Amino acid sequence: MNWKIGLFLTTLLALIGWATFPSGTTPSQMVAGRSSAGLPAQTGDPEPATPQDVLVQTAYATLSTAVRDLPPADLSELDPRLDREINPRLSLFTPLEVEVTEGLDPLLAIQAASHAPAAPNAFGTPLLNFEAQGYSFVQPPDTVGEVGLNHYIHMINGSGGTQMRIYNKSGVQIGSTIIVQTLGSGGCANGAGDPIVLYDHLANRWMISEFSGSTNALCVYVSQTADPTGSWYAYQFNTPNFPDYPKYSVWTDGYYATTNEDSGPTVYAFERAAMLTGAPADMVRLGAPALAGFGFQAFTPADLDGPAPPTNSPALFMRHRDDEVHNGRK
Secondary structure (H helix, E strand, C coil), X not given: CHHHHHHHHHHHHHHHCCCCCCCCCCECCCCCCECCCCCECCCCCCCXXXXXXXXXXXXXXXXXXXXXXXXXXXXXXXXXXXXXCCCCCCCCCCCCCCCCCCCCCHHHHHHHHHCCCCCCCCXXXXXXXXXXXXXXXXXXXXXXXXXXXXXXXXXXXXXCEEEEEEEECCCCEEEEEEEHHHHCCHHHHCECCCCEEEEECCCCEEEEEEEECCCCEEEEEEECCCCCCCCEEEEEEECCCCCEEEEEEEECCEEEEEEEECCEEEEEEECXXXXXXXXCEEEEEEECCCCCCCXXXXXXXXXXXXXXXXXCCCCCEECCCCCCCCCCCC
C-alpha cells in the first residue's frame, strides 16, 4: 500500500504544491447514499469527506459470465430520460464574483511570435468509418470508444445502464449488445452509466467502468484475457460521496481515476497488478482542496498509450485553473 500513498504524494506535490496525509489511516466502511436518478437515497447521505482525507479500501472480485454467453440487451423499449452529467448537488448556475482584468490574451502574442505553421483545417481520410450504436434516448449519451490490438469497444449510456458493443478491427460487430451491469453484482448490478473504456496495452487487457445507480460506488471491470468477449473480473469500489464525472487512466503501477465530488476534486488509485489476476485489490482515495469561485472541480488523469515511462515515474494529473475565474490565483 505504501507505493500508492507515496506515488500520490509525489504526483500531487509536483502538480499542485500540496499533499497532507493523516497518520493512522485505516480501511473505511462506506454506505449507500444515492438513487438511480442521482438524488439522495431515503436512508440519508454520508457526510462529505474532508478535503485531503485519505481513504484506503480493499475490494474483492467476482468473475462474470463470458460476454459472448450473456443475453443480448433488450433495446425494444427505450426509456427517454435525462442523465445529467454534472453532480446534481452542485449548482450549475451559481454566479462567479471575480474581478476580471480587461486586456488582450497574452497567449495571442506568444502564438504570433512563434511563427509556427498553421494547423490543418481538417483531418486526413479515415482508415475505417462505420456506424456503431445509435441513439438510446439518454441525454447525454456519453459516447466512448477504444481501439485495442484486435478489437474496438463502443459504449453509451442507456436507460438500463451502460450499453456495450464489441467490434473487430474491420468494424464487424462481434456478438450482441450487452448491458454492463450484467457483469457485476451487489450495487454494480444496478449500473447508472457515465461509461469509460480503456485498453491496457501494457498487459493486453481491457478496463471498463460505470458508476452504480443504487449506491455510491465505482464499478470497475478488467477483462480476464485479451479477448473482451470472454469473462471479466468485476470490482465494486465504494466511495463516501457520489463519484460524478469519473475519468480513468492506465499507468504502469496502477489504474487511476478522478471524480467531481461534493467534498471537492478527488483522485483514486487502484491496484492494477492485483486486478489483472482477479485478486483482492486495494483502492486509495485522496481529496484535494477546492478552488474558490469555481463549481466544477474535477482533475483529469493522463492516460498512457505509448511506451512505458522510466521506472518509478509518477502518474500525472491536470487541473483547470483560470487566472480570471480564480481571481489571479495560480
